[in-house]
Amino acid sequence: MTFDYDLFVIGGGSGGVRAARVASGDHGAKVALAEEYRMGGTCVIRGCVPKKLMVFASEYGEMAQDAQVYGWDMDVKGFDWSRFHDGLVKELDRLEGAYRNTLKNAGVETFNQRATVVDAHTVALADGSTFTAKHILIAVGGRPFVPEFEGSDLAITSNEVFHMEDLPKKALIVGGGYIASEFACILNGLGVETHQYYRGSQILRGFDDECRNHIASHMQAHGVQIRCGTDIVKLNKQGGRILATATDGTTEEFDVVMYATGRVPNTDALGLAGAGVKLGLKGEVIVDDYSQTSVPSIFAVGDVTDRIALTPVAIREGHAFADTVFGGMKRTADWDLVPSAVFTQPEFGTVGLSEEDAAAQCPIEVYTTAFRPMQTLFAGRQDRVFMKLVVSAQTRVVLGCHIVAPHAGEMIQLAGIAVKMGATKEDFDRTVAVHPSISEELVTLRKPVRTA
Numbered sequence: 001m002t003f004d005y006d007l008f009v010i011g012g013g014s015g016g017v018r019a020a021r022v023a024s025g026d027h028g029a030k031v032a033l034a035e036e037y038r039m040g041g042t043c044v045i046r047g048c049v050p051k052k053l054m055v056f057a058s059e060y061g062e063m064a065q066d067a068q069v070y071g072w073d074m075d076v077k078g079f080d081w082s083r084f085h086d087g088l089v090k091e092l093d094r095l096e097g098a099y100r101n102t103l104k105n106a107g108v109e110t111f112n113q114r115a116t117v118v119d120a121h122t123v124a125l126a127d128g129s130t131f132t133a134k135h136i137l138i139a140v141g142g143r144p145f146v147p148e149f150e151g152s153d154l155a156i157t158s159n160e161v162f163h164m165e166d167l168p169k170k171a172l173i174v175g176g177g178y179i180a181s182e183f184a185c186i187l188n189g190l191g192v193e194t195h196q197y198y199r200g201s202q203i204l205r206g207f208d209d210e211c212r213n214h215i216a217s218h219m220q221a222h223g224v225q226i227r228c229g230t231d232i233v234k235l236n237k238q239g240g241r242i243l244a245t246a247t248d249g250t251t252e253e254f255d256v257v258m259y260a261t262g263r264v265p266n267t268d269a270l271g272l273a274g275a276g277v278k279l280g281l282k283g284e285v286i287v288d289d290y291s292q293t294s295v296p297s298i299f300a301v302g303d304v305t306d307r308i309a310l311t312p313v314a315i316r317e318g319h320a321f322a323d324t325v326f327g328g329m330k331r332t333a334d335w336d337l338v339p340s341a342v343f344t345q346p347e348f349g350t351v352g353l354s355e356e357d358a359a360a361q362c363p364i365e366v367y368t369t370a371f372r373p374m375q376t377l378f379a380g381r382q383d384r385v386f387m388k389l390v391v392s393a394q395t396r397v398v399l400g401c402h403i404v405a406p407h408a409g410e411m412i413q414l415a416g417i418a419v420k421m422g423a424t425k426e427d428f429d430r431t432v433a434v435h436p437s438i439s440e441e442l443v444t445l446r447k448p449v450r451t452a
């Protein structure tokens with residue numbers, strides 16, 4: 001049987017674009033890719049990239065204050081959202097163009113419309129045309145999940161936050177995960193009175209407890225009003241504002257309420273079930289380690305599979321899929337010891353096991369340090385850095401490394417190499433410190449603060 005394409009990719013985000021480029025550009029496959037929105041996906045268009053630019057924008061306020069202590073004459077009059085937003089739009093346009101060029105240069109044919117799966121080898125486009133392909137790759141990502149309750153339609157999500165016409169004066173963020181905590185810090189840094197409601201006992205559930213506490217108290221000290229054990233019962237329109245009623249019965253008005261209560265796979269009405277592709281309870285595509293679904297010609301990578309919802313992981317999955325299916329190299333991504341960063345303020349970089357998870361597995365030693373770093377101490381700030389190494393008492397291997405500090409994301413990328421290589425505490429210790437730096441403290445942790 002002949003097909004129109006060797007590969008038809010649905011979704012132009014990180015995973016889909018990488019798979020298409022490698023299959024076509026490196027392995028010579030005839031590839032098409034359909035994207036219904038903008039090329040680049042969540043990461044580039046409404047996720048990591050615009051978020052990080054907003055993080056940068058939100059940090060300049062305090063930096064400008066600190067610069068004065070360092071001797072600079074500063075006259076900062078405030079933050080101009082529309083000026084920043086114009087720049088943001090231009091940058092995203094540039095990046096989208098770069099993604100399109102990547103695909104074009106790799107010889108991938110692109111369709112700017114929604115595609116659905118008809119059967120194991122057929123894809124239909126929104127304009128009614130259909131194409132056959134030897135392989136189909138589902139890389140449609142996820143979308144924000146907002147629970148349904150009275151007035152829930154008044155809430156915005158991370159999709160809309162980048163398109164706000166004006167900066168609100170007062171905002172409520174609901175949720176305690178990556179997105180909620182990052183945006184609470186961003187809005188707070190931009191001068192918005194920011195409240196964060198989280199239903200659990202401490203934000204950033206799943207991460208190392210001491211780090212979570214450190215981050216939350218730092219966020220509060222810088223102005224984010226965090227209320228744990230609190231959820232929303234209803235939202236009502238009140239003039240131009242939103243009245244939020246919380247589970248404890250209190251009410252408060254906000255200009256914007258943003259829900260960041262998790263994300264769900266984008267598999268609605270995609271035709272997958274009809275084609276025989278097995279889906280999980282959240283609608284995620286069930287795949288094996290090679291990203292193959294229950295239909296052998298259909299594969300899926302990235303957030304739609306609900307494995308680890310991080311761009312670099314989706315990229316690895318897409319690349320491994322293309323190498324396996326079109327390059328004759330049987331490869332899988334590696335989901336073990338994936339370093340990541342939460343771009344809160346303070347930033348959090350983490351790799352490996354939290355103290356709690358490690359202690360549940362084996363005897364451990366815990367090394368920590370907390371101190372005021374030079375740069376902000378000089379500026380009169382009380383901010384503290386916090387670092388932790390979780391070490392196996394038996395093998396001496398560093399099981400977890402957790403850093404709450406400026407540029408912790410940069411640090412954990414490098415510490416992640418050592419942890420991934422199986423470095424022991426003694427390997428860290430015999431590495432000479434870089435002085436004066438924050439990260440040098442990672443190689444000068446002498447005595448465990450506790451064993452467990």
Ligand code: NDP
Nearest residue numbers: 147175176177178179180200205260261262263309341342
């Ligand atoms: P998370 O899963 O991290 O957090 C969801 C939050 O919403 C949790 O605090 C959860 O509470 C809460 N929640 C869930 N359902 C409800 C509900 N019905 N009512 C009230 N609260 C609720 O999801 P995010 O949306 O923040 O991020 C999605 C994923 O995107 C992340 O897991 C991460 O993989 C990725 N991401 C990564 C980033 C990075 O690398 N820096 C940045 C942004 C996103 P509870 O804890 O009680 O379940």
